[in-house]
Amino acid sequence: MTRYTFRKHEHLCGRLRIQEVFSTGKAVNEAPFRLVGKVMELPTVARAQVAFSVPRRYLRHAVDRNRMKRLMREVYRLHKAGYLERIAAADRQCAWLIIYQGRGTMDLAETQLKITRCLDRWMEKHGF
RNA sequence: CCUGUGCAUCGCUCCAUCGUCCCAGGUCUAUGGCCUGGGGAGGAAAGUCCGGGCAGCAUAGGGCACCAUGCUUCCUAACGGGAAGGAGCGCGUUCGGGAACGGACGUGCUACGGAAAGUGCCACAGAAAGGGAGACCGCCACAGGACCGCAAGGUCCGAGGCCUGAACUUGGCAAGGCCCGCCUUCGCCAAGGCUUCGGCGUGGCAAGGAUGAAAAGGUGAGGUAAGAGCUCACCAGUGCCCCGUGUGAGCGGGGCAGCUUGGUAAACCCCACGGGCUGAAAGACCAUGUAUACCGGGGUUCCGUCGCAAGGCGGAUAAGGACGGCCCGUCCGAUCCCGGAGGGUAGGUCGAUAGAGGCGGCGUGCGAGCGACGUCCCAGAUAGAUGAUGGAGGUCCUUCGCAAGAGGGACACAGGACCCGGCUUAUAGAUGCACAGGCUUU
RNA sequence: UGCGGGGUGGAGCAGAUGGUAGCUCGUCGGGCUCAUAACCCGAAGGCCGCAGGUUCGAGUCCUGCCCCCGCUA
Numbered sequence: 001m002t003r004y005t006f007r008k009h010e011h012l013c014g015r016l017r018i019q020e021v022f023s024t025g026k027a028v029n030e031a032p033f034r035l036v037g038k039v040m041e042l043p044t045v046a047r048a049q050v051a052f053s054v055p056r057r058y059l060r061h062a063v064d065r066n067r068m069k070r071l072m073r074e075v076y077r078l079h080k081a082g083y084l085e086r087i088a089a090a091d092r093q094c095a096w097l098i099i100y101q102g103r104g105t106m107d108l109a110e111t112q113l114k115i116t117r118c119l120d121r122w123m124e125k126h127g128f
Numbered sequence: 129c130c131u132g133u134g135c136a137u138c139g140c141u142c143c144a145u146c147g148u149c150c151c152a153g154g155u156c157u158a159u160g161g162c163c164u165g166g167g168g169a170g171g172a173a174a175g176u177c178c179g180g181g182c183a184g185c186a187u188a189g190g191g192c193a194c195c196a197u198g199c200u201u202c203c204u205a206a207c208g209g210g211a212a213g214g215a216g217c218g219c220g221u222u223c224g225g226g227a228a229c230g231g232a233c234g235u236g237c238u239a240c241g242g243a244a245a246g247u248g249c250c251a252c253a254g255a256a257a258g259g260g261a262g263a264c265c266g267c268c269a270c271a272g273g274a275c276c277g278c279a280a281g282g283u284c285c286g287a288g289g290c291c292u293g294a295a296c297u298u299g300g301c302a303a304g305g306c307c308c309g310c311c312u313u314c315g316c317c318a319a320g321g322c323u324u325c326g327g328c329g330u331g332g333c334a335a336g337g338a339u340g341a342a343a344a345g346g347u348g349a350g351g352u353a354a355g356a357g358c359u360c361a362c363c364a365g366u367g368c369c370c371c372g373u374g375u376g377a378g379c380g381g382g383g384c385a386g387c388u389u390g391g392u393a394a395a396c397c398c399c400a401c402g403g404g405c406u407g408a409a410a411g412a413c414c415a416u417g418u419a420u421a422c423c424g425g426g427g428u429u430c431c432g433u434c435g436c437a438a439g440g441c442g443g444a445u446a447a448g449g450a451c452g453g454c455c456c457g458u459c460c461g462a463u464c465c466c467g468g469a470g471g472g473u474a475g476g477u478c479g480a481u482a483g484a485g486g487c488g489g490c491g492u493g494c495g496a497g498c499g500a501c502g503u504c505c506c507a508g509a510u511a512g513a514u515g516a517u518g519g520a521g522g523u524c525c526u527u528c529g530c531a532a533g534a535g536g537g538a539c540a541c542a543g544g545a546c547c548c549g550g551c552u553u554a555u556a557g558a559u560g561c562a563c564a565g566g567c568u569u570u
Numbered sequence: 571u572g573c574g575g576g577g578u579g580g581a582g583c584a585g586a587u588g589g590u591a592g593c594u595c596g597u598c599g600g601g602c603u604c605a606u607a608a609c610c611c612g613a614a615g616g617c618c619g620c621a622g623g624u625u626c627g628a629g630u631c632c633u634g635c636c637c638c639c640g641c642u643a
Contacts, residue, residue, distance in 0.1 A: 003146085003147090004146070005146095005147070005148090006147075007148080007160095007284065008148095008149085008472085008513095009159075009160070011511075011512095012511075013510090013511060014474095014475085014476095014511085015474080015511085015643085018511070021559070024335075044159070044160090045159065045160060046160095047159095051511055052511080053511075061174095061542070061543090062173095062174090062542085062543055063541095063542055063543055065543095066514095066515095066543060070148095070515045070516085071515080073147090073148085073515080074516055077146095077148095077516095078146090078147090078516090079146065083267085088469085097511095100415080105295070108516070108517090113537070
């Protein structure tokens, strides 16, 4: 049985790396979400690293920002297996940045729908 | 019992599964995986409004500037915070009184040093808005005269007075004239108030009216031409002195004085007290690594000085720089080469979680607090850990139902980022205590 | 995290040292025109971000909040 985990080495860290993804990655917009991704070498055993961002501009309270990031993390944790397999098959590594740009908070089901559709479109675009 | 106010405490609970950060231990195929155990957001974690710890830089000293505070005593590491008290201003109850008002009690608010050190401002209205000012109406007096009226009295003119507009007088200037030191001018300037013309009735008063937020103590009597703290009595207020009382702010009582001196300092300002500057993006270390600040030596240049010169000595003087606001004052001194020693960015580790710590009862103080004792270890992330799903319970709302109950929905404000003490702001609901009001019962 | 600037009619902005809140554009009504624009005449529209305080009087001064913009790794 596979375990649905999301540990530290799967987080995308570092100022320079995030800046690189931001400036040179390809983006996919889906409703309130925006996925910026790039196929690149990463210093980790994981097949992909992800960062989640919720700007203060859209959600003023830290409680709401934390909640949205937790929901996004939860969705990624439960659905990442399929995508990672396809990347492993191609023997590549990816860096993703998921940004929330909605005004209010969402529930888990809606977040799941949007993020999975977002990832599907990105994978399709990059030929996995 | 209900409602309100204030203070204090709490602020959903439990179970299962999956997931996550830290610590300890173990294990494997070791940038990681797995197992076991333990810990994992708040009363405001927030706003960043104050105060400290801590860190670095600066620091011979003095002055100015700047910032902040402002009744007293105390608490505190400190504070612009807190406690107790004083004074002032309200509100309520009650007592006295015809009322105005005063006393007592309770309760709330207060940036509450100085306006008699100086400066500024006080629009509009109003006569006048601050050298104790000013005269619109008003009140009173005034040589002499005219008019009205039987009279009481009333109305009008205005001598003396004031203004100095014109003439005038005196002086100066300018231009012109001649007999050359005097004269003249529709000329100009300054002064004068003797003369003429012209203009204003003149003087006293601050009681009353009217304006305004505010009009220069209030009431009564004397006094006066009319009046006025002009004088007196009482009251209010100011300053000084004495006595009692309190640690003190003050409070109570008595005496003297000038007899009255607006408001504004959240206007400048004065006084007292305090403040060195910068903040964890502070700062320390590691690996990589070498700009140039620094230190030592040498050369060249500049300035001063000694010397006939070669050259020597010094960086006091000059330009400039540092003492991160300015001044005095103190200190440094341009550039090139060689050697030594070593910075910043990005990454990592520390800083960084045992503390002005929590809890418990005891002692002490009116209280904020303080003291000793016992006991506990309680988040340390760094693109930033607490979430998801299911179930049970609790509270509230709502629909159905006669009821028992059933269905549905909601559970506030809000998430650490170096740490503490406060303040301020947000907050559904629950509990306790105190006070006030209403209803019911005895 | 530390700091700076701002909030005034529908929009963009003035408002020195407290004393009746203004300007331009826009809106509405009328005129001109065959009609529209331009032009001319007139009008409405503000508790000056919110709440307290100082003052006789606050857009302005003081205090506490709310919101917006910018700088800072």
